[in-house]
Amino acid sequence: xxxxxxxDFDAVAHSAFADAGLADTAVLKTPAGAEQGEVRCMxxxxxxxxxxxxxxxxxxxxxDLLRADLPSGFTKGWVLVLTDGDYLIDSPPLSSDESxxxxxxxxxx
Numbered sequence: 372x373x374x375x376x377x378x379d380f381d382a383v384a385h386s387a388f389a390d391a392g393l394a395d396t397a398v399l400k401t402p403a404g405a406e407q408g409e410v411r412c413m414x415x416x417x418x419x420x421x422x423x424x425x426x427x428x429x430x431x432x433x434x435d436l437l438r439a440d441l442p443s444g445f446t447k448g449w450v451l452v453l454t455d456g457d458y459l460i461d462s463p464p465l466s467s468d469e470s471x472x473x474x475x476x477x478x479x480x
Contacts, residue, residue: 377470378439385411385437397434398452399442407449410440414453414476432458432476433465441472450479 388394395414399407412434419429434451451458458476466473 374469377468378437381437381470382411382439385413388413395453399440399445400450400452402448402450404450407442408440410451411437412451432478433473434458434460434476435471435473438467438470438472447474451476 385394389396389411393413395412396409397412399410401407415433415435417429418431418433419427420431421427447461447463449460451460457479459479460474461477462475464472464474
């Protein structure tokens with residue numbers, strides 16, 4: 372269930388971020404290649420993650436997708452088409468709340 376207040380807030384925030392060049396829209400494709408329309412997103416490149424045990428993972432690309440834009444049946448294996456290329460969503464969500472879902476992206480070969 373999407374929280375209406377959070378969904379409204381994220382839509383307004385995304386619009387402001389997009390006007391400033393900090394948010395994007397992307398085309399979402401199923402694993403079979405069928406386009407499912409545009410989704411609003413915020414892409415973070417060069418992310419560094421410090422894990423609990425002290426290990427560091429760097430140079431990752433993550434995406435926050437607005438849950439309101441995701442079609443039913445959305446899961447890993449889908450492709451996100453951004454202006455700089457196609458990316459594969461091939462892992463479970465890194466985090467999720469009632470309005471945003473964050474995934475790790477991998478450039479599609």
